[in-house]
Amino acid sequence: MYQSATTEPPTVSVETQPLPSFTCSSNCDKCLGPAENECTKCNEGFSLSLVDGTNQGMCGQTPFAGVGGVPGFVAIVVAAAVAILVTCFVCWCCRRMRRLRRDNEREREVLQAETSSVVQSPPEKEEKLQSIPPTPATHLKRILQEHDNFAKDCSEDTLKDNTFQLPYIAIGYFDHDGGSLSLGKYNVHLYIPRGALPKKSLQQVYIYVNPNAPPVDGIDPSNCVLSPMIQCGPTGLEFLDSVVLSFPHFAKEGSGWELRAQLCNGEEGSLKTWKTLDAGVDGVVVSTKGKTVVLLMKHFTGAALVGKPSATSTKIMQAGVFGSPFDQSEDLYSFRFHLWNNEPVVEQKVVEMEEKMGSQPLDTYRSLIVCRSGDVHAEIENIKEGWELACPALQKQTISVKRIWELPTDSFTFLVERHDCQMNKAPRCDGFICQISSDTEEVSNGDRVDFHFIPPRGSIPVTENQSPCYRCRNDEARSICPSCKEAMKCVQVLKNRDLSDGDYGGLSEVMVHIFCKKGDTARVVAELADVDHSSMEAQDSLKVFFGGQRARGVRDRTAVKRLLDSFDEPTVKNVRKKLRGTENSPDDGSTSMGKPEDRSRLASDIAIEKHFRRLAEKLGPKWETLATELGCSSVKLFKIKEDNPCNVDNQIFAMLVEWKKRCGWFDESILAEALEKAGRLDLAQQFREMTLKEDEHVL
Numbered sequence: 220m221y222q223s224a225t226t227e228p229p230t231v232s233v234e235t236q237p238l239p240s241f242t243c244s245s246n247c248d249k250c251l252g253p254a255e256n257e258c259t260k261c262n263e264g265f266s267l268s269l270v271d272g273t274n275q276g277m278c279g280q281t282p283f284a285g286v287g288g289v290p291g292f293v294a295i296v297v298a299a300a301v302a303i304l305v306t307c308f309v310c311w312c313c314r315r316m317r318r319l320r321r322d323n324e325r326e327r328e329v330l331q332a333e334t335s336s337v338v339q340s341p342p343e344k345e346e347k348l349q350s351i352p353p354t355p356a357t358h359l360k361r362i363l364q365e366h367d368n369f370a371k372d373c374s375e376d377t378l379k380d381n382t383f384q385l386p387y388i389a390i391g392y393f394d395h396d397g398g399s400l401s402l403g404k405y406n407v408h409l410y411i412p413r414g415a416l417p418k419k420s421l422q423q424v425y426i427y428v429n430p431n432a433p434p435v436d437g438i439d440p441s442n443c444v445l446s447p448m449i450q451c452g453p454t455g456l457e458f459l460d461s462v463v464l465s466f467p468h469f470a471k472e473g474s475g476w477e478l479r480a481q482l483c484n485g486e487e488g489s490l491k492t493w494k495t496l497d498a499g500v501d502g503v504v505v506s507t508k509g510k511t512v513v514l515l516m517k518h519f520t521g522a523a524l525v526g527k528p529s530a531t532s533t534k535i536m537q538a539g540v541f542g543s544p545f546d547q548s549e550d551l552y553s554f555r556f557h558l559w560n561n562e563p564v565v566e567q568k569v570v571e572m573e574e575k576m577g578s579q580p581l582d583t584y585r586s587l588i589v590c591r592s593g594d595v596h597a598e599i600e601n602i603k604e605g606w607e608l609a610c611p612a613l614q615k616q617t618i619s620v621k622r623i624w625e626l627p628t629d630s631f632t633f634l635v636e637r638h639d640c641q642m643n644k645a646p647r648c649d650g651f652i653c654q655i656s657s658d659t660e661e662v663s664n665g666d667r668v669d670f671h672f673i674p675p676r677g678s679i680p681v682t683e684n685q686s687p688c689y690r691c692r693n694d695e696a697r698s699i700c701p702s703c704k705e706a707m708k709c710v711q712v713l714k715n716r717d718l719s720d721g722d723y724g725g726l727s728e729v730m731v732h733i734f735c736k737k738g739d740t741a742r743v744v745a746e747l748a749d750v751d752h753s754s755m756e757a758q759d760s761l762k763v764f765f766g767g768q769r770a771r772g773v774r775d776r777t778a779v780k781r782l783l784d785s786f787d788e789p790t791v792k793n794v795r796k797k798l799r800g801t802e803n804s805p806d807d808g809s810t811s812m813g814k815p816e817d818r819s820r821l822a823s824d825i826a827i828e829k830h831f832r833r834l835a836e837k838l839g840p841k842w843e844t845l846a847t848e849l850g851c852s853s854v855k856l857f858k859i860k861e862d863n864p865c866n867v868d869n870q871i872f873a874m875l876v877e878w879k880k881r882c883g884w885f886d887e888s889i890l891a892e893a894l895e896k897a898g899r900l901d902l903a904q905q906f907r908e909m910t911l912k913e914d915e916h917v918l
Contacts, residue, residue: 447562536559586668841899845894
């Protein structure tokens with residue numbers, strides 16, 4: 220047997236790297252891997268070296284190894300994450316820069332499209348601009364655009380001799396001679412005196428009240444808006460001499476209001492910015508008496524009356540009861556009490572809302588004075604037998620004083636129910652509205668309005684309205700509908716020269732100068748016009764007087780006679796002497812007072828009223844149908860009946876006079892056509908053949 224030679228196992232020496240190393244025996248099985256320099260239990264990238272005389276190994280750290288004991292792959296992950304974050308940040312910055320650059324290009328395109336109407340945009344830019352929706356025009360702008368389309372085909376004489384008239388807007392063309400515009404429905408009047416506009420120029424002028432207006436915005440909340448906003452235009456138009464603007468308000472006189480006029484230069488429909496009337500730049504407030512504001516304006520803008528209330532301030536409101544025609548098949552019926560500021564715009568909105576529901580006034584409107592404290596109560600009583608309240612707990616209803624002063628209108632609704640099935644008569648009852656004092660629990664100011672109402676039977680007659688439809692009046696509408704366009708072509712009204720010229724009632728410049736030379740003219744005329752004279756000169760007082768007479772429909776000759784009667788005898792003799800001297804000299808600045816055609820006007824008025832009296836005697840029960848054909852509203856009919864109780868002839872006469880006043884002149888052809896539609900062909904024929912004769916002497 221031989222011994223095998225014992226040989227020493229060769230020492231495997233692996234050069235250790237100069238990098239730090241660590242022992243991995245606790246982490247792997249003796250660091251013996253399938254390859255000489257590979258450890259299967261440790262991370263890749265570690266070199267292996269055996270230690271002499273042991274089965275342990277040393278894992279030398281390579282350049283990709285961990286730091287401070289952290290495995291190398293973690294460092295790789297961290298580095299990758301940081302790189303990703305940096306990349307994402309760079310991408311976000313690039314994307315943001317591209318977006319900003321694109322927005323800037325779009326803004327430049329829009330600006331170029333607005334400022335240049337000659338240079339056409341490239342097709343791709345046009346597509347981008349078309350994607351931006353245009354701002355819809357306001358109601359006023361649509362009306363003006365439609366009028367401009369009509370006026371461009373008219374001659375200068377046609378524009379000067381006619382007025383474009385709708386209930387809420389009046390458009391006229393005036394020159395150096397001046398003139399007047401009126402919105403009778405809203406009691407708004409503009410008087411442009413002679414010399415306010417330049418010579419040899421024709422200027423478009425309009426006054427407008429938004430019929431769909433919300434409460435006036437932009438006013439200090441501590442103040443109350445006491446009138447509608449009157450838009451005079453074109454905005455910014457300046458005058459050589461101040462003009463007279465008058466419109467209604469609903470503040471109670473002498474109740475502690477601090478009243479002032481405020482102007483708004485913003486366009487209708489935009490957010491308003493208001494400022495107080497500046498006497499040196501804008502004009503002055505002449506008067507707030509008689510529920511009417513009178514302003515002398517130096518330029519055109521929007522205007523409204525604003526008041527700062529005190530603890531004793533009160534305002535005037537209107538109360539009315541509305542209901543639909545009674546239907547015998549229904550067991551329920553509702554009455555609605557409305558309370559609104561005594562303002563024509565708000566009243567119109569109440570009436571239109573009720574008309575949409577098929578309702579009408581059940582009694583005449585009544586005024587209610589409301590103070591700063593105490594809620595407003597409404598109650599119905601004396602309900603006709605066979606009917607009772609559907610909810611007895613709602614017999615008395617209340618509106619808080621806060622709502623009364625913050626909102627332009629509010630309402631109560633009472634529902635009655637038929638409990639007798641055989642009762643076929645309409646529910647009749649009484650009702651009242653009053654303000655209860657918060658201190659005494661009694662009626663405030665002793666003011667209470669009572670109603671007695673009976674629902675009508677049958678349907679409400681539909682009358683033609685001159686106003687455009689509700690859809691056209693919506694500010695979101697983009698154009699006037701075809702039917703309203705056609706209707707607007709018929710609103711051209713021939714001016715009545717005696718009620719349209721701003722010539723101081725026919726007084727020439729010489730006559731006006733004579734009046735203005737007297738030291739007490741401002742005081743005398745201001746007292747005659749019932750306004751304050753402290754802020755006016757003599758000529759301003761004459762403007763205000765004749766503007767007020769024109770607003771009331773008073774003829775020039777009558778106005779001049781009232782003016783002369785207010786002066787002392789020497790002044791009157793001097794003026795009459797001048798009038799006689801200039802009567803037959805039309806080229807020297809004379810007045811038209813002495814002309815034969817002016818004498819015929821007064822005679823014609825008297826003759827017309829005589830015809831109205833004869834017509835009233837013959838008309839009989841058909842008169843309400845005629846009133847409807849002449850455009851008289853149901854509210855106006857109620858008022859005429861109330862003012863002339865138990866006298867049908869006087870009611871008819873008052874209705875005809877009101878129609879003539881509303882039209883501005885008497886047109887027998889219009890009356891004849893209305894009589895035909897009312898079924899009185901005999902009377903229509905008489906008015907077609909009628910000729911008015913001058914049969915009275917001039918005062």
